[in-house]
Amino acid sequence: MAAPSLEDKLVVAISSRALFDFEEENRVFEGGDPQAYMKLQLQRLDQPAQPGIAFSLIRKLLAFNDPDKQRVEVVILSRNDPVSGMRVFRSAKAAHIPLSRGVFTQGRPPFGYLHPLRAHLFLSANAQDVREALAAGFPAARVLTESMVASVNYPNEVRIAFDGDAVLFSDEAEKVFQRDGLEAFQLHELTKAAQPLPDGPFKPFLTALHRLQQAGDPSMRIRTALVTARSAPAHERAIRTLMDWNIQVDEAMFLGGLPKGEFLRQFEPDFFFDDQTRHVDQAARHVPAGHVASGIANVV
Incomplete structure (x- = not known):
């Protein structure tokens, strides 16, 4: 069996807030109590998060994969702690979004991991992370979490x-x-x-x-x-x-x-x-x- 590789794939790195609606939880985090945030995420571990602004884009890109050929890889790249990361993966599973890789940095800037991922795109709600990713040469955008969600008119x-x-x-x-x-x-x-x-x-x-x-x-x-x-x-x-x-x-x-x-x-x-x-x-x-x-x- 060949070693796992991201070569020849379109690689998207995305923060948890860009993929899912964690705005309520984020207000707790920005209130300056990361332990309360972690506790809240743990309490909601079995409560799937609602889709976020970039959810439609990610779901459709992953639809290019099939059992014989994996053309797209999506990796969670998040300032979340690993405990909160469990809810991200559970929410993805509940939404039938096949995610298997993630990096959780517990408050530290995560953009440095774009290099080993060879990411073609980084989506995050954190403006500073996006600026640093762009400065490092990676396509990156700050997701406006107040945006309208995507239309459902073109599923294919x-x-x-x-x-x-x-x-x-x-x-x-x-x-x-x-x-x-x-x-x-x-x-x-x-x-x-x-x-x-x-x-x-x-x-x-x-x-x-x-x-x-x-x-x-x-x-x-x-x-x-x-x-x-x-x-x-x-x-x-x-x-x-x-x-x-x-x-x-x-x-x-x-x-x-x-x-x-x-x-x-x-x-x-x-x-x-x-x-x-x-x-x-x-x-x-x-x-x-x-x-x-x-x-x-x-x-x-």
Whole structure:
């Protein structure tokens, strides 16, 4: 029998609060009494937690696995204590989510374990953990636990929406916009239309999704969307960049600064990633959303 390995798998690391609704328990933890939190989780050991904001995304990604081929691995990466971790695994079992691996650090930052996991994505409700994961080179987003839950209308599709600049692409163009305004940004992108944008923090995750889609599964598919504030003529550089990567997205929305929320509600993603808090906050009223704390818009 071959040794266990995460090679050739899409690996998602996720915190317990991103996967399950532990907001009530978390208020006890943030009250400064970790022992009370642990006691509460132990008392509720046989009470399965309700699905959290990223639950739909994880459930659908795991549906790409079958007995003959494990294409996706989901690992709990949590600041929880090991005792509380028992409830996480029991909740997963009750929800028919096949989880077998987890790292519980009892309050310490867990992002360092992304390296041995070779994670393609890290989802957490902890902003600092997400920032440190991004700084270490891993696609990561802070899950807005107040988001709307995902639609149930597409049970056989993983639907994921991405912002462009500072998410899929670098913030090179966004810096021009922030410094010199919209007209300079449009001119900059028009003159560089044939020059691919540098990679952004989420390109590795998009690439891993593309590989998963190419592997093929008759019962599940992936549908992606680029949802960006760009408009013509700046749209061309974004499209050409994806072409240079040999990756296609299924839908592209060039909204010219219009609010993204209602467009996302129409697309009905299992998750949406954006670098700007105003876009994420607005999107969270309609769909599951996460903040990618990268690029010029997030310089502290």
